[in-house]
Amino acid sequence: MLRMIFIQLWNERKTNMLIYLELVIVSVFLWYAADALFVNYKSYSRPVGFDISHVYYVELATVPQGSADYDTTAAHNQFGAADFLTLRDRLAHHPKVEDVCFTSNIHFHYRFNNRFASFKQDSLVRNGYVRFVDPSYFRVFRVKTADGGPSEKLEQALREKQVVVTATVADDFFGNASKAQNQEIQVTDQGDRDSVFYRIGAVSEPQRYSEFHEYSYAYYKPVGTDEDFHNSSVQAVNGMRLFIRVKPDADNSRFAAGFTREMSQQLRLGNIYLKEIIPMSYYRDEMLRSWTDDIRVYFSGIIFFLLNVFLGIIGTFWLRTQQRSAEIGLRMAMGASRRGIFRHLLAEGFVLLGVAFIPAAIVFANLMHLEVTEQSEMLIPVADRLLCGMGMTLGLIGIMVAVGIGFPACRAMRLQPADMLHDE
Template sequence: MVKHIFKIIFNERKINIWILIELILVFCILWFCTDYITFLFQRNMEHTGFDTKHVYRINIREKEKEEQTEDNDNTAETETYNIWSIVDRIKQYPEIEHVSLSIASIPYSQSYSGGGVFIDTVDQNARAKFVTPEYFDVFKIKIEHGNAYNWDNIVGENIVVISADESNTFLKRPANKVEKFTMGRIGDTVDPDRTHKVVGVASRSKWSEYAEYEAIIYSPLKKDDKRLGTGELCVRVKPEADKDFAKRFTKAMQSQLALGHYYLSSVQSMTDIRDEYMKGWEYDSNLKSIYSITAFLIVNIFLGVVGTFWFRVQARRSEIGLRLALGSTRRNIRWLFPLETILLIVIASIIAVAICINISLVDILKDMEIPTPNRGDTSAEPVQYIINYSITFFFLCIIAIAAVWYPAKRASDIQPAEALKDE
């Protein structure tokens, strides 16, 4: 049967070549849509390493110069005192469980801090987060090895908590085997002031659902840090108090948090911060574009295959009538066209796979600013190619068979005499 269908495809090669070109083009586009969607799905299924449910950011701003009064003492010491006084007052609010202050550390933030770290002859980049000990409680970051630092032991030695990267290592070794490291690159002097002692290992963490795991250094935020005024003040509220928390907190604490040049600007849920971040990085718009392209392709493939095979059925009426007259069953005729379609897709897919893999390796789509998976410096694994092929092939087969079914049914219902009268 298959050999016979191959003969039919060869005999009809003039029209089949155009069908093959169409199927190759469609297969390639669906391949890259599948690659992007499955990549984001896999990333989204990974645990982020943090929990932002019931977490809010308390935005404390500094008054404009024209709003500041001359009697306010604006020395660095006073501003530092005011910031920590604000933190202490927030801690007293009964609906709050934990309060943290950090620099360039909260998820979904546009801020970044980081640099190189090294041990002996190995170095890598790592994200630097400067956080108070309560940060791990606010975002429910699990300490898998050792302990998190606390206010009692952050004075003196440069102690840190680290977490592993995408390969589940830190400086190319298990994170729990790293005892100390130095900030900088291979060849730099091992400065004791830039050497850090690891006291704990946190669970791997990402910047967002669609980002990769990255090496992170959690350093204690000092109480006299000059950047406190631009810090991220976050709170975890009690689950039962989450509803309308922002309104209640603002109303109750607006006057209490007005200290010196600082005032309560707004209260944002991490859900809102996440939504803004996703829009800024165009994840939402990219997904909508991919879904729209895929839906458009489905409709066009369906209509194109229906039209093509409807025309082919009409052009082969006499052949169908002859087959029926010579003893072919209607069931065989009904299956002839779907099988022919599947074999055409098989041929097209073999050619399309070679095209898709080569396009992926040279990053042509990225140069054209078409949404593609951000895999960094690595290419897709062979398993991903198999996933892309399987999903694309079966999806295309389902669409094509659904489109061919009605023309095939009409062909099987033709009476032999009616089909042969044109001869």
């Protein structure tokens, strides 16, 4: 049967050429869009290394020195950073708050606030980030150890004045997390000329900047002690970022507004006041907006191509089936079953698709080799991309071919052989 189909397609090559070219072109474009969606999905689906669910940014502000409300007493001016710790404790004792932490302003998830660092060992050098955090940061953002354990080890390392490195650093420089434990690593922070050797107290799970970024080389240092804050002026608060994790049963769409009204007075101390409470999901949505817009474009492109394929195939095969009505009638008159003829017509369409898919695959493989296709910071095996793109493209176009052939073929099957052969 397959040999007969190839012979028939070759004999009718002039009439099949238009739909053949359409299948080749649309297959390439559809494969390109399917590959882009697959790459973005693989990047998005990997763990980011932290959890922002039920986490809010508590934005504090300070009264300007020239303001009439500015408190000039030493307790709230020269040593006003201590008020920040008092406000932190007030938040920690709120019945709706589960955990509280703070970081320096150079570490804020889903915002491009960073201080860079270079990790070195012999000739191996990697660039990454340094992040100043309160030990409670790991608990608030649900950061686990490299082996999936709870955050207590990470917190303890910072309290003991050691550093925490991500698993990406541990794997690259020491082979794995267990070998990196208690080792020293050479780091040069941004703006510093000299490198410093730090002892690794713990290793966190791999982390990345967002769902569409590669895993980062990063290490965590203590943001400061309580004594440092007691000896600092109120201006130090401007460099701090305060976060709370809300209890799940207390979190809802009205929480931020209600909590702001409730805590405005309690979070007003000295020259520090509460400005706003913002869910971390807001910053996540803002950062991912450009990626989600691209994904919408790819989806729109796929729908457009599928619509063109459907209209082109159904129009071409409708005309093709009409022109072959006498052939269909003759086969039915010679004893061929309607189901057998229907299967034969579908087989012709799928064989034509298979023949058209070969040059499409060659074109797409060359596009991938030339790096014209979607690029990603994540390392995704080429075989996975090819197989997934091929499967999605063949599946979607196959459905369109089946629908485009099946509808006019079903109409032709309902006619009587005598009516089909009347014109002949």
